[in-house]
Amino acid sequence: MTPEAIQRGIVGGDGPLQRRAMAKAITLLESTRADHRAQADELLTQLLPHTGKAFRLGISGVPGVGKSTFIEALGLYLIGQGHRVAVLAVDPSSTVSGGSILGDKTRMEHLSVNDRAYIRPSPSSGTLGGVAEKTREALLVCEAAGYDVVIIETVGVGQSETAVAGMTDMFVLMQLPNAGDDLQAIKKGVMEIADLVVINKADIDKNAATRAEAQITSSLRLLGQHGNPENAHHNEAQWHPKVVQISALLGQGVDGFWAAVTEYQRLQTANGRLAQRREKQALAWMWERIEAGLKLAFRQHPQVRALLPQLQQDVVAGRIAASTAARNLLLAQSGQAPAAIE
Amino acid sequence: MTPEAIQRGIVGGDGPLQRRAMAKAITLLESTRADHRAQADELLTQLLPHTGKAFRLGISGVPGVGKSTFIEALGLYLIGQGHRVAVLAVDPSSTVSGGSILGDKTRMEHLSVNDRAYIRPSPSSGTLGGVAEKTREALLVCEAAGYDVVIIETVGVGQSETAVAGMTDMFVLMQLPNAGDDLQAIKKGVMEIADLVVINKADIDKNAATRAEAQITSSLRLLGQHGNPENAHHNEAQWHPKVVQISALLGQGVDGFWAAVTEYQRLQTANGRLAQRREKQALAWMWERIEAGLKLAFRQHPQVRALLPQLQQDVVAGRIAASTAARNLLLAQSGQAPAAIE
Structure with a gap:
C-alpha cells in the first residue's frame, strides 16, 4: 500500500478496510528503516489536516488499580452515547518484559470486539521517548480515522505519566483508597499534573474512600495554591482539579466521571487553555525529538566513540574535570582538536 | 597571573596571597572568553590532584527559613573545631534580580571576617546549568586551597536543589515547623533527595516543631520504602534520612546537627556510597555539559536558525507533525537536505 492509499483508507474508509489501513499506517510509523521513515513523514503530513478533533484523555495508575476494567466500562458507556473510542498505551516496561501488557485486547473483551x-x-520496543513518539503518531492516525475520544493509558511506573500528560488534553490519575498512595503520587510529581483524580474500588470500603477523597482534595488545594499563584483564589472560568469516587467493577460512577470530563473540556475550551496546551505540547515534542536526535548523533560519532571510554574513566578517577572532558568531546565531534592538556 | 602562578598561589599559598589566587582562578573560570576557557581548563586539570578531600555539604531552604543565620553559626562552630570552611551559593534567580543575594558577605558578618x-x-549570570558549572569549578578551587568543609547553599526555588544535591556529599533541607511546608518539599521532589531535614526556629513553637518532626519522619519512611526496596528494612550499614530540630538564632542544635553529619560521613564512607555518589556525579556533570553544548551548537547553526522560526509556527498551527519538523531540522544541521514533503 502506498502512503496515498493508506491515507485514503484511513480518512475515507470504514469497517475492516479502515482498520487495515490504520494497522498499515501504525506499522509504517513504528518502522525504523530510513525509507519507511520518509514515507511515514509523508503520510503524517497528509493525515495532519484531518487530526486534532478528538478529545485526548490520559489515564494512569499503578498495577492493580483497575485501569482495564474502568476503561472498558468507560469505552462502552461512550459508545452508547454515540462516540467512537480508541485506546492506546504507553508502557516503556514492555521493552524489558518482552511483551506489552497495556492495551492488550484480551483484557477488555467486550470493548475489543465492538465495531x-x-x-x-x-x-514494545525502544526507550520511553521512542514509545511516546510512536504513541503520539498513532494518536494522529486514530484522529484522522474519526475516533473522537482517544484514551491513552499508562502504568504508574517511571516517567511515563509525564509523557502521557504531555500528549493528552486531560490527565486522570486513578488511586486506591489506601493511606500513603497519595503521598507516593505527590512524591513522583504525578498528583501535581493530574486534572482529575479517580478513587476506584470505592464500593469495598466507603469510609476509606471518603477519607482518601478528603485527603487528596486537601493535597490538591495545597499543591495548587503554592505552585501557581493564580490558583490561590477560586476562579470560575478555570478548571480546578477534582476528586471523584467510582467502582469500575460495578460500573458505578462512570457517568459522574464523564460529566467531570465534559465540564473540564467546556471550561478549558472557553478560556483558551486547551488550545494553549496543545500548542505547548507540539513544541515540547519537537524539542524532545531534537534533543534525542542530537544525543544519538553524538554517541555514534566516530571520534566520540574513540575518545569516550578513556575520558569517562579519567572523569571517574578524578584525572580530568568533567567540564573539561565534556568540552574535549564536543570539540572532537565538531572536527576540532581537543584543547591541549598539560 | 599565569595559570601556573594561580595554581601555586592556591595550593602552596596562604593568607591574602592565597585569597588573591583563588579570586583570580574563579574569575578565570567564570569568563566566557575562548582563550580564558582554554587557560581555565588547564588550571582545573592542574588543581584536580589537590581536590576531593573536603566534605561537601549542600543546604537548601525557602527564603526566610534562616539559612544565613544557620550557616554562620555552623561555620563558626566548625572553625572552633579546627576546620576551614568555604561557603558557595547557587542562585539562578540572581540573573533575574540583577544581583546575587546568596552568599552575600554582609549576611554573615562574623563568618565573613574570619581568616x-x-x-x-x-x-550572577547564565542559566541554572551555567551557574551550577561555575559553582562546581569554584568548589574544586576551594578544595585545592585546603578548605575541608565546603557548604553550598541554595534557595528553594526552581530546580536548584537538585543541582546542589548533585554536587555535594550530603544534602540538607531546612524547613519551618509549618503545616504544608513538607508537602511542598515532597511535591518538588526535594524531600526525596534530602539526607537530613533540619527544622529551624524550633524555639518559637516547640509543639509545632515536634509535630513537624513526627510528620516529616513518617513521610521520609514512606518515601524511602516505596522508592527504594532496599530501604524497606532498616539496614545498620546504611544511612537513613533523619530529622533534627535546631534554633539557628539561639545557636541551639548546631552540635547535634554536626554529629548527624559526621555519622552520615562515617557510614557512607565505610559502605562505599560516598565514593559511588561522587563518581556518578562526575559522569552526570559531564553529560549535562555535553547536552548543553549540543543544544547550543544546534541553536546557533545557520541552517537551523534559518528554518526554525517558520517550522515552529507550522508545528503550532498543525501544518507539520512535530516529529517531522524535528527530523528536518536535524537533517539541516547535519548538512543533508530535509526530506521532501508533498
Whole structure:
C-alpha cells in the first residue's frame, strides 16, 4: 500500500478496510528503516489536516488499580452515547518484559470486539521517548480515522505519566483508597499534573474512600495554591482539579466521571487553555525529538566513540574535570582538536 | 597571573596571597572568553590532584527559613573545631534580580571576617546549568586551597536543589515547623533527595516543631520504602534520612546537627556510597555539559536558525507533525537536505 492509499483508507474508509489501513499506517510509523521513515513523514503530513478533533484523555495508575476494567466500562458507556473510542498505551516496561501488557485486547473483551472501538497495545520496543513518539503518531492516525475520544493509558511506573500528560488534553490519575498512595503520587510529581483524580474500588470500603477523597482534595488545594499563584483564589472560568469516587467493577460512577470530563473540556475550551496546551505540547515534542536526535548523533560519532571510554574513566578517577572532558568531546565531534592538556 | 602562578598561589599559598589566587582562578573560570576557557581548563586539570578531600555539604531552604543565620553559626562552630570552611551559593534567580543575594558577605558578618572562612556569592549570570558549572569549578578551587568543609547553599526555588544535591556529599533541607511546608518539599521532589531535614526556629513553637518532626519522619519512611526496596528494612550499614530540630538564632542544635553529619560521613564512607555518589556525579556533570553544548551548537547553526522560526509556527498551527519538523531540522544541521514533503 502506498502512503496515498493508506491515507485514503484511513480518512475515507470504514469497517475492516479502515482498520487495515490504520494497522498499515501504525506499522509504517513504528518502522525504523530510513525509507519507511520518509514515507511515514509523508503520510503524517497528509493525515495532519484531518487530526486534532478528538478529545485526548490520559489515564494512569499503578498495577492493580483497575485501569482495564474502568476503561472498558468507560469505552462502552461512550459508545452508547454515540462516540467512537480508541485506546492506546504507553508502557516503556514492555521493552524489558518482552511483551506489552497495556492495551492488550484480551483484557477488555467486550470493548475489543465492538465495531466502534479501536484498541492498540503499547509499542514494545525502544526507550520511553521512542514509545511516546510512536504513541503520539498513532494518536494522529486514530484522529484522522474519526475516533473522537482517544484514551491513552499508562502504568504508574517511571516517567511515563509525564509523557502521557504531555500528549493528552486531560490527565486522570486513578488511586486506591489506601493511606500513603497519595503521598507516593505527590512524591513522583504525578498528583501535581493530574486534572482529575479517580478513587476506584470505592464500593469495598466507603469510609476509606471518603477519607482518601478528603485527603487528596486537601493535597490538591495545597499543591495548587503554592505552585501557581493564580490558583490561590477560586476562579470560575478555570478548571480546578477534582476528586471523584467510582467502582469500575460495578460500573458505578462512570457517568459522574464523564460529566467531570465534559465540564473540564467546556471550561478549558472557553478560556483558551486547551488550545494553549496543545500548542505547548507540539513544541515540547519537537524539542524532545531534537534533543534525542542530537544525543544519538553524538554517541555514534566516530571520534566520540574513540575518545569516550578513556575520558569517562579519567572523569571517574578524578584525572580530568568533567567540564573539561565534556568540552574535549564536543570539540572532537565538531572536527576540532581537543584543547591541549598539560 | 599565569595559570601556573594561580595554581601555586592556591595550593602552596596562604593568607591574602592565597585569597588573591583563588579570586583570580574563579574569575578565570567564570569568563566566557575562548582563550580564558582554554587557560581555565588547564588550571582545573592542574588543581584536580589537590581536590576531593573536603566534605561537601549542600543546604537548601525557602527564603526566610534562616539559612544565613544557620550557616554562620555552623561555620563558626566548625572553625572552633579546627576546620576551614568555604561557603558557595547557587542562585539562578540572581540573573533575574540583577544581583546575587546568596552568599552575600554582609549576611554573615562574623563568618565573613574570619581568616579560616571563604565566602563567595552565586555567579550572577547564565542559566541554572551555567551557574551550577561555575559553582562546581569554584568548589574544586576551594578544595585545592585546603578548605575541608565546603557548604553550598541554595534557595528553594526552581530546580536548584537538585543541582546542589548533585554536587555535594550530603544534602540538607531546612524547613519551618509549618503545616504544608513538607508537602511542598515532597511535591518538588526535594524531600526525596534530602539526607537530613533540619527544622529551624524550633524555639518559637516547640509543639509545632515536634509535630513537624513526627510528620516529616513518617513521610521520609514512606518515601524511602516505596522508592527504594532496599530501604524497606532498616539496614545498620546504611544511612537513613533523619530529622533534627535546631534554633539557628539561639545557636541551639548546631552540635547535634554536626554529629548527624559526621555519622552520615562515617557510614557512607565505610559502605562505599560516598565514593559511588561522587563518581556518578562526575559522569552526570559531564553529560549535562555535553547536552548543553549540543543544544547550543544546534541553536546557533545557520541552517537551523534559518528554518526554525517558520517550522515552529507550522508545528503550532498543525501544518507539520512535530516529529517531522524535528527530523528536518536535524537533517539541516547535519548538512543533508530535509526530506521532501508533498
